[in-house]
Amino acid sequence: MAQLFPFRAYRYNPSKTDPARVLTQPYDKITPEMQQRYAATSPYNLITVEKRLTRPNDSPADNVYTRAAAALDEWIRAKILVQDPAPGFYAYFQEYEVPGTSTRNVRKGLIALGRIEDYSAGVVFRHEQTLAGPKADRLELLRHTRAHTGQLFMLYEDPARGVDALLDRAASLPPTMDVRDEFGVVHYIWRITQPEEIRALQTAMAETKLVIADGHHRYETALAYRNEQRAEHGTSNIDAPYEKVMMTLVNSHSEGLTILPTHRVVAGLAKFDYADLRPRLAEIFDVRPVTLAGEIPQMAAAGRDELAAAGRKGRVIGAYAGGDKLDLLTLRAGADLAAALPNASPKQRELDVVLLHNFVLEKGLGITAESVRQEQNTRYEREAAAAMRAVSEGRAQVCFLLNPVRVQQVMEMALAGEVLPQKSTDFYPKMLSGVTIYRVGE
Numbered sequence: 394m395a396q397l398f399p400f401r402a403y404r405y406n407p408s409k410t411d412p413a414r415v416l417t418q419p420y421d422k423i424t425p426e427m428q429q430r431y432a433a434t435s436p437y438n439l440i441t442v443e444k445r446l447t448r449p450n451d452s453p454a455d456n457v458y459t460r461a462a463a464a465l466d467e468w469i470r471a472k473i474l475v476q477d478p479a480p481g482f483y484a485y486f487q488e489y490e491v492p493g494t495s496t497r498n499v500r501k502g503l504i505a506l507g508r509i510e511d512y513s514a515g516v517v518f519r520h521e522q523t524l525a526g527p528k529a530d531r532l533e534l535l536r537h538t539r540a541h542t543g544q545l546f547m548l549y550e551d552p553a554r555g556v557d558a559l560l561d562r563a564a565s566l567p568p569t570m571d572v573r574d575e576f577g578v579v580h581y582i583w584r585i586t587q588p589e590e591i592r593a594l595q596t597a598m599a600e601t602k603l604v605i606a607d608g609h610h611r612y613e614t615a616l617a618y619r620n621e622q623r624a625e626h627g628t629s630n631i632d633a634p635y636e637k638v639m640m641t642l643v644n645s646h647s648e649g650l651t652i653l654p655t656h657r658v659v660a661g662l663a664k665f666d667y668a669d670l671r672p673r674l675a676e677i678f679d680v681r682p683v684t685l686a687g688e689i690p691q692m693a694a695a696g697r698d699e700l701a702a703a704g705r706k707g708r709v710i711g712a713y714a715g716g717d718k719l720d721l722l723t724l725r726a727g728a729d730l731a732a733a734l735p736n737a738s739p740k741q742r743e744l745d746v747v748l749l750h751n752f753v754l755e756k757g758l759g760i761t762a763e764s765v766r767q768e769q770n771t772r773y774e775r776e777a778a779a780a781m782r783a784v785s786e787g788r789a790q791v792c793f794l795l796n797p798v799r800v801q802q803v804m805e806m807a808l809a810g811e812v813l814p815q816k817s818t819d820f821y822p823k824m825l826s827g828v829t830i831y832r833v834g835e
Contacts, residue, residue, distance in 0.1 A: 394516055395549065395601045396508040398637055399480035399591050402829035403540075404570070404582075406475045410437050413572045416580075416827040419543050419607070420444045421527065437473050439827040442534075443542055462537040474830065481586035482594055483829055484563040485544075485641055489578040489822045491651055492775075493697065500649035500822075501560050503594065504544065504582075504829055506637040507603065509612075509619045517547075518604045518807040521815070523613055531614040541615070541831040544824040545640035546607035548804060549598065552646045556597050559590065570828065578822040582829070598642065604807040606820050612638065639831035641824055645800050653819040654797040655773050656780040657749065660789040662758060662770055667714035667791055673757045674712075677733050677748075678722040685717050689785060692717070693778035696794060704796040710749055711794030713781050719794075724748065740806055746817045749793055766815065773816045 405412045414435040417423060420443050423431070431440035440446075441464045445457040468474045483504035490497050510516040535541070551557070563583045570582035585591065605612055615638040622635040630636070643650065659665075674680055683699050685692035696711055696719045703709040708724035730742040734751045741747045754760040760770050774780040774792070783789035798818055806813060 395598050395603050395642075397482070397503075397505040397595050397598050397642075398508075399482055399586075400506045400637075400639070400831055401477045401480050401835070402483065402504075402639075403469065403474045403476050403832055403835075404829055405437070405827065406472055407570075409471075409473050410435060412570060412827075413574075415439055416572060416574070416825045417443055418574070419823050419826055420531075421610070422823055437468060439542060442538060442540070443826050458533050458537040461534060465538050465540055476832075476835065477584065479586050481584050482591055483569075484560045484581075484583040484585060485824070485828065486560075486564060486581040486583075487578055487649075487822055487824070488581070489576075489651075492653065492821065493694070498649045498651060500643060500651075501557050501564075501647055502544075502546075502641040502643045502824070503556060503560060503598075504639065504641050505594075506831060507545075507547070507640045507642075508631075509615050509636055509638050511616070516602060517612070518602060518810070519609055519612075520604060520606075520803050520807040520811075520813050520818070521609050522812055523609050527610040528614050528617065531611055532617055535614060535618050536621075539833040541611075541639040541833070543608070543611060543826040544828070545605065545612055545615075545638060546820060546824055547640045547642045548604040548606050548645045548800070549601040549642055550646065550804065551597070551601070551644045554644060554646060556594065556642075557644055557647060559594055559597065563590070572825070572828075574822075574825060576822060580825055580828060602808065603640075603642070604645070604804055606643070606803070606818070607823070608640075634834040637831075639829065645804050650800050651821045652797045652800060652803075653775060653821045654795040655775055655816045655819050656777055656795055657754070657793045658772050658774055658780050658783050658789045659754070659758065659760070659770055659791050659793070660772075660783070662760075662790055665758075665790045667712075670757050670791075671720070674722055674753065677725055677728040677730070677752065678710075679725050681721045681723065682718045683721060685719055689782045690778050692719075693776070693781050696781070697777050700794055700796055704745075708745055708748065709796070710745055710753065712753075712791060713784055713794065714791045715784050722753070738811055740809055740811055741813075744798065744802060744806075744813065744817070745795055746798065746814050749795065750814045753793065775819060 415438045417439045431438045442461040485502040487500045563585050568581040572580045685695045700711045710722040712720040780792040
């Protein structure tokens with residue numbers, strides 16, 4: 394099963410630079426505005442490596458990848474980045490406020506190197522499909538830098554929370570790093586170097602299977618790089634550095650896990666009329682309108698509460714086409730989902746997001762799965778207010794609000810070898826890039 398290894402991470406040297414000024418959000422969450430802001434914050438900001446700005450005169454000899462590699466080498470020479478003296482694991486805790494609430498959680502993770510496994514080995518499982526573009530970009534960066542700077546977010550099952558208890562023991566001491574990010578999330582790191590503690594964690598994880606929560610493209614990039622290196626070296630040395638990748642492992646039974654919903658916004662449909670859609674929805678849904686008072690933020694908050702309350706009793710989707718009404722689409726008891734969703738597996742039919750995509754969008758509005766992949770008529774919003782505002786301001790025709798997917802649903806789907814639709818899960822908060830760096834072979 395899962396094989397974990399201690400490593401000597403490179404980390405930012407606090408005597409040379411403030412970690413709060415140099416760590417970034419994951420590359421795929423960095424907007425152009427964030428890219429500019431990070432670049433202006435510090436010459437040592439990880440954006441230089443993680444997602445560097447392009448130049449008009451970029452060439453094969455001088456481009457984002459070559460400059461990233463040169464910067465990383467220079468930072469190591471200048472001791473901006475220093476390698477820990479002894480191999481170890483790292484406890485990585487994140488204290489955060491759940492968006493839209495006053496609830497504060499702590500998510501507990503274990504940073505380690507994990508053996509890269511083919512999916513067919515039945516050790517690492519995915520829950521999303523990947524796209525070729527992001528993998529090509531990450532692979533080119535890895536070829537040049539030989540560095541994993543971002544954390545793969547992996548889930549494992551430990552109902553007894555034995556690993557969490559071992560991490561809590563490490564966290565009883567002052568942290569090695571303590572950083573608050575731009576979203577108010579506090580990130581803590583503790584080194585774990587005692588041989589008996591390392592062995593205890595390896596033993597506790599030895600029988601687990603791993604599900605990728607975030608980082609599907611980066612995992613498959615590491616897999617492709619491993620295969621390239623195997624071909625180049627003409628051998629399959631399972632102890633080679635390229636056989637491992639840096640990851641943060643989080644217990645799926647941890648109280649600190651949060652998945653946020655991602656809502657769908659629909660625009661650009663010819664001859665759209667929501668009144669025509671409602672009778673089609675009635676094939677499997679009971680449609681109940683609720684009146685929302687106030688401005689859009691207040692309406693969205695009330696709509697979220699209505700959706701959550703209805704979700705505790707059954708399967709429900711929210712539909713907003715403007716005005717002060719939100720339709721709650723509640724799956725009717727006894728609805729024949731096999732007939733309504735013939736192309737979905739029994740497990741997929743248990744997900745609200747599959748009901749939305751396969752029935753409401755495809756059958757009700759004619760938005761195909763390929764159209765969704767290309768984002769031709771749909772886009773995604775984390776905030777319900779942003780989705781509803783797009784409709785109320787005429788930038789969209791309708792939006793659909795969802796309750797979050799449950800962690801156990803993600804685990805069951807992945808371990809069964811199935812995938813969820815795009816943007817089904819939004820694990821919050823994101824793990825900062827640069828808290829630890831694994832340089833392949835060092």
